[in-house]
Amino acid sequence: MLALRALRAYTLRMDTSPALIGPGRGPLAVVRFLGLVFLGAIIGAIAALFAVGFVTAVLELNELLLISPRSRMMFDHAGALMAITVAVPALGGLVVGLLHLAIPERRPHAPADVIAAVQTRRGRLPARAGGLSALSALISLGSGASVGQYGPLVHLGATLGSLGARLLRLGRSDDNIAIACGVAAAIATAFNAPLAGIVFAHEVVLRHYALRAFAPVAAAALVGYVIATNVLERGALFHVADTAVPMPWEFAVFLVIGGLGALVAGAYMRAILGVTRLAGTLPLAPPLRPALAGALLGLTALWVPDILGMGQETLRFATIAGAFGSGELLLVLGLKIAATALCLGMGFSGGVFSPALVIGTLFGALCGSLVGQLSGAPQETFVFYAVCGMVAVTAPVIGAPLTTLLIVFELTGSYALTTAALASVTLASPIAAQLFGRSLFDIQLETRGLDLSAGRGRAVLRSTPVIEHLTRECVTLLPETPVSEAVTVLGQARHGEAYLVDAGGRYRGCVTLADLEAAREARGGPQAVAEVTAAQRPLLRPDTSLWDAMARLQDVTGEALPVVDAAAQDAFLGVVFEASIARAYLRHSDEMRREEHGTG
Amino acid sequence: MARVERYRRPAGVPGSTLTWLARLWLALLWPVLFAAPAEAANDEVLTVLSWGGAYERAQRAALFEPYTASTGRRVEVAQYDGGLAGLRRAVEAGEVPWDVIDMTRSEAMAACEEGLLRPLSPALLAPAPDGTPAEQDFLPGSFGRCAITHTIFATVVAYRRDAFPGKRPTTIADLFDQQQFPGPRALQRTPAVNLEWALLSYRVPREELYGLLSTRRGLNLALERLGELDEIHWWEAGDTPPRLLAEGRVVMASGYNGRFFDAMVNRGVPIEILWDGQVQEHETWAIPRGSPYPEAARDFIRFATTTERLAELSRRIPYGPARRSAAVQVTTHPDSGVDMRLHIPTHPLNAERALAKDEAWYARTLGRINDYFGDWLATREGE
Numbered sequence: 001m002l003a004l005r006a007l008r009a010y011t012l013r014m015d016t017s018p019a020l021i022g023p024g025r026g027p028l029a030v031v032r033f034l035g036l037v038f039l040g041a042i043i044g045a046i047a048a049l050f051a052v053g054f055v056t057a058v059l060e061l062n063e064l065l066l067i068s069p070r071s072r073m074m075f076d077h078a079g080a081l082m083a084i085t086v087a088v089p090a091l092g093g094l095v096v097g098l099l100h101l102a103i104p105e106r107r108p109h110a111p112a113d114v115i116a117a118v119q120t121r122r123g124r125l126p127a128r129a130g131g132l133s134a135l136s137a138l139i140s141l142g143s144g145a146s147v148g149q150y151g152p153l154v155h156l157g158a159t160l161g162s163l164g165a166r167l168l169r170l171g172r173s174d175d176n177i178a179i180a181c182g183v184a185a186a187i188a189t190a191f192n193a194p195l196a197g198i199v200f201a202h203e204v205v206l207r208h209y210a211l212r213a214f215a216p217v218a219a220a221a222l223v224g225y226v227i228a229t230n231v232l233e234r235g236a237l238f239h240v241a242d243t244a245v246p247m248p249w250e251f252a253v254f255l256v257i258g259g260l261g262a263l264v265a266g267a268y269m270r271a272i273l274g275v276t277r278l279a280g281t282l283p284l285a286p287p288l289r290p291a292l293a294g295a296l297l298g299l300t301a302l303w304v305p306d307i308l309g310m311g312q313e314t315l316r317f318a319t320i321a322g323a324f325g326s327g328e329l330l331l332v333l334g335l336k337i338a339a340t341a342l343c344l345g346m347g348f349s350g351g352v353f354s355p356a357l358v359i360g361t362l363f364g365a366l367c368g369s370l371v372g373q374l375s376g377a378p379q380e381t382f383v384f385y386a387v388c389g390m391v392a393v394t395a396p397v398i399g400a401p402l403t404t405l406l407i408v409f410e411l412t413g414s415y416a417l418t419t420a421a422l423a424s425v426t427l428a429s430p431i432a433a434q435l436f437g438r439s440l441f442d443i444q445l446e447t448r449g450l451d452l453s454a455g456r457g458r459a460v461l462r463s464t465p466v467i468e469h470l471t472r473e474c475v476t477l478l479p480e481t482p483v484s485e486a487v488t489v490l491g492q493a494r495h496g497e498a499y500l501v502d503a504g505g506r507y508r509g510c511v512t513l514a515d516l517e518a519a520r521e522a523r524g525g526p527q528a529v530a531e532v533t534a535a536q537r538p539l540l541r542p543d544t545s546l547w548d549a550m551a552r553l554q555d556v557t558g559e560a561l562p563v564v565d566a567a568a569q570d571a572f573l574g575v576v577f578e579a580s581i582a583r584a585y586l587r588h589s590d591e592m593r594r595e596e597h598g599t600g
Numbered sequence: 601m602a603r604v605e606r607y608r609r610p611a612g613v614p615g616s617t618l619t620w621l622a623r624l625w626l627a628l629l630w631p632v633l634f635a636a637p638a639e640a641a642n643d644e645v646l647t648v649l650s651w652g653g654a655y656e657r658a659q660r661a662a663l664f665e666p667y668t669a670s671t672g673r674r675v676e677v678a679q680y681d682g683g684l685a686g687l688r689r690a691v692e693a694g695e696v697p698w699d700v701i702d703m704t705r706s707e708a709m710a711a712c713e714e715g716l717l718r719p720l721s722p723a724l725l726a727p728a729p730d731g732t733p734a735e736q737d738f739l740p741g742s743f744g745r746c747a748i749t750h751t752i753f754a755t756v757v758a759y760r761r762d763a764f765p766g767k768r769p770t771t772i773a774d775l776f777d778q779q780q781f782p783g784p785r786a787l788q789r790t791p792a793v794n795l796e797w798a799l800l801s802y803r804v805p806r807e808e809l810y811g812l813l814s815t816r817r818g819l820n821l822a823l824e825r826l827g828e829l830d831e832i833h834w835w836e837a838g839d840t841p842p843r844l845l846a847e848g849r850v851v852m853a854s855g856y857n858g859r860f861f862d863a864m865v866n867r868g869v870p871i872e873i874l875w876d877g878q879v880q881e882h883e884t885w886a887i888p889r890g891s892p893y894p895e896a897a898r899d900f901i902r903f904a905t906t907t908e909r910l911a912e913l914s915r916r917i918p919y920g921p922a923r924r925s926a927a928v929q930v931t932t933h934p935d936s937g938v939d940m941r942l943h944i945p946t947h948p949l950n951a952e953r954a955l956a957k958d959e960a961w962y963a964r965t966l967g968r969i970n971d972y973f974g975d976w977l978a979t980r981e982g983e
Contacts, residue, residue, distance in 0.1 A: 073814035074964035305815070312808065317817055320802050322824075324817075 040216025044185035044223035047157035051189040061142025089294030092143020097287030099136040108133040108349035112441040114158040120463035123175030130159030136349035144309045146339035151351020157182030184217045185224035193410035197221035200403040208596040244380040254388045258427035261392020266436045275345025293346035307339040311358040318361040319386045321379035329366040356394045364389015388424035396432030399439025401425045461547035469580040479530030507564045507572040509534035650702040652679035658916035696890040699897040705882035706959035708747035717746035718887045728925035747884035751919035754878040754945035758860045761870045763851035772877030773801035783851030789834035791973035798822035810958040861918045875950040920946030
């Protein structure tokens with residue numbers, strides 16, 4: 001019952017705390033840093049090769065399974081094609097649903113998981129779940145589900161980076177950098193845009209800027225880009241007539257498109273989240289849900305084939321004036337949002353970016369053709385409207401205005417187009433952030449209990465359970481212990497307070513030395529410690545976060561907070577000293593400061 | 601092995617290791633034992649089926665005559681205008697008169713699937729003079745199951761130099777720009793090439809062209825663009841477009857680059873080729889099933905696809921050699937002294953924005969695309 005060594009142990013821990021060891025400088029640190037850059041390049045190469053393989057495999061599957069327009073055109077049996085259009089997404093959904101049973105969370109891992117791992121400084125993305133998620137995304141995309149390919153690529157790159165860091169037994173901080181490297185390489189490869197890759201890794205995943213992370217991430221993106229330009233042959237996302245420059249008044253329209261695009265983005269995100277919630281209440285086994293979604297998608301695609309798959313052709317046509325009528329644009333826009341929400345909500349695996357590209361471009365094209373009808377001007381700047389709509393919808397969804405701008409810039413090389421996109425994104429991102437949240441990923445994480453709205457500091461503290469600092473090196477007393485004996489014990493242990501724990505191990509309260517002394521002095525006062533007025537002390541649960549513990553400390557003057565497990569009949573687990581909480585808080589802050597401001 | 605099989609195959613006897621070894625032994629010995637009869641076989645005449653005209657003249661000078669000079673085997677040439685009907689009839693009748701056929705790759709692919717051609721291995725090809733293996737020397741896609749590409753020809757747009765004072769068309773979109781480049785056009789009466797160019801004029805990337813043409817929306821966009829042209833002369837025979845241009849009846853016309861070259865260089869017609877958007881197609885050698893002398897045919901193909909012979913052919917008619925090593929050896933036209941390198945479709949300057957025809961796509965869709973195009977043409981002409 002007595003814990004006399006408490007103080008000594010406590011002092012020892014103070015000495016070994018790593019918080020105050022500063023970052024190294026000198027030749028060894030430089031070599032270590034260069035090693036990290038080299039690791040970034042290697043991860044970049046591996047992630048890029050995987051990305052190339054993934055993209056190629058999706059295209060091959062689309063040809064094989066009669067999803068791509070080219071293969072559908074080449075298949076000359078109208079009846080069989082109709083049956084296949086419904087059967088392929090449905091069966092693909094079934095396979096995807098069964099695959100997800102093998103993932104502990106019963107859902108595919110996605111960029112939100114990457115963000116969570118980095119923002120809580122946890123790192124360590126699980127390789128098996130990551131591989132299964134990539135496989136199920138491949139099947140989803142291959143069988144024509146209306147989902148994106150960039151999300152799975154980002155997660156795959158991140159998983160490979162994290163795996164590399166673990167194989168080399170690197171620390172959490174380097175694990176996070178390795179994750180960012182994989183992410184940057186995936187984006188750089190998929191879009192053929194290295195700057196966008198670097199900025200995406202910073203803007204969405206790392207969420208801070210540090211030279212220490214920048215160099216490896218840049219190396220990864222560069223390697224990814226070199227591999228992409230040598231292996232993948234792809235058409236640029238947009239083409240712009242050299243002569244067309246928007247009129248000054250059109251920039252005002254681009255701003256408005258940005259504002260309205262934020263609402264479209266909000267509708268898109270709400271639709272996905274809404275279907276996800278509804279799917280949970282469906283009386284249907286989880287593996288059958290994506291199959292149902294696939295069948296519905298296939299049936300709708302018989303009527304409007306534009307919604308099938310990633311929609312590259314639809315995206316292209318949306319940048320051409322006159323390819324769609326205004327009514328058609330509205331129809332395809334609405335159906336694409338519905339189809340994507342259905343697929344993602346019902347459990348297909350895939351990203352949100354590619355569908356957002358299509359939805360945004362259709363929305364921009366709609367604005368462009370309306371403006372054209374109203375002003376009667378020739379549609380030379382039509383592609384500007386399409387691109388403005390595209391960035392206005394995609395930037396809020398992934399929470400990355402700079403990345404989307406850079407993608408436009410790197411793909412078109414057009415300054416005029418990038419400026420127009422800037423006008424659009426200026427309003428889109430803040431409006432959507434105010435109304436809906438920083439990005440779909442942040443909203444998803446919030447529903448899972450990780451709130452990133454106040455930044456990484458709070459997220460890290462919130463995801464660190466206080467139980468890490470639990471100790472039993474405190475004075476515990478049976479409630480029936482006589483007051484005088486309690487005073488002696490506390491005095492010998494040099495502690496100011498004791499915790500009352502009954503024979504069953506249940507927590508009964510907390511008494512301070514001062515209270516005990518007062519009770520001993522008082523004539524006819526309580527004989528057992530249980531009768532002494534217990535000090536008011538907030539309790540910690542085993543899952544209480546460091547952040548919440550810190551908040552509770554504000555109203556307490558005392559030594560420590562008891563940790564009690566309500567699930568096990570108030571079992572007393574130990575205490576966490578106030579000083580440990582403060583020290584842990586300082587250590588986390590210091591680590592983050594070093595990560596964000598250190599150079600090597 | 602091929603020789604052994606032809607003369608000695610014991611019908612229906614499964615090949616045990618022993619007979620297999622015997623065959624191998626015989627195959628090794630064959631050239632030694634039967635060298636004399638092989639010489640005697642040179643009385644056999646090799647029959648080549650080709651396209652006639654200027655193309656045949658160039659082939660005679662660059663391939664057939666040198667082949668006879670080097671082997672003593674005479675070459676006889678038969679003419680055709682493409683198509684598989686004749687070959688199909690001949691194979692069915694069991695009387696195939698030809699040993700080698702000069703075919704477009706798309707027809708060779710279709711004929712091969714129908715079983716009208718013998719399989720052809722690229723292993724028979726000679727390496728480049730510097731020792732580069734044929735597999736690396738030939739352009740990608742040169743080796744089919746039954747056919748080997750020897751040259752690459754292009755369908756291009758040519759325009760009259762005097763039609764647009766102070767301006768010249770630079771992109772394929774200009775074919776459809778009647779504001780800047782007014783005047784009648786001549787186009788081939790087929791959907792192929794026209795649809796591609798019409799959609800390219802919307803500035804879509806070449807890589808996505810056939811995916812976009814596979815949708816109703818893409819087809820309609822392309823036909824819409826074609827429909828914007830006021831006056832189209834539809835041609836069918838290859839010599840029509842140079843003639844229409846020469847007579848001044850049209851200002852721009854599509855056609856085969858060899859024919860335009862002929863008009864430009866040999867007949868002095870004031871025209872220029874617009875290489876942007878040129879549609880490249882492969883021309884191949886193939887051996888029909890049931891050819892009288894398949895071994896001689898293989899021998900001829902090996903000879904006719906050497907770097908030297910391909911370069912010689914391209915000096916006489918501006919079709920691009922399928923071998924990289926031959927492309928760099930092409931020099932001047934033997935009669936006119938024109939630098940032929942500038943006129944072949946695969947020259948880097950000309951090929952920069954070339955389009956490879958998706959022959960697999962056409963092989964499967966031609967019937968439906970033709971119907972669709974025919975309907976559109978009928979409505980257009982009905983108006």
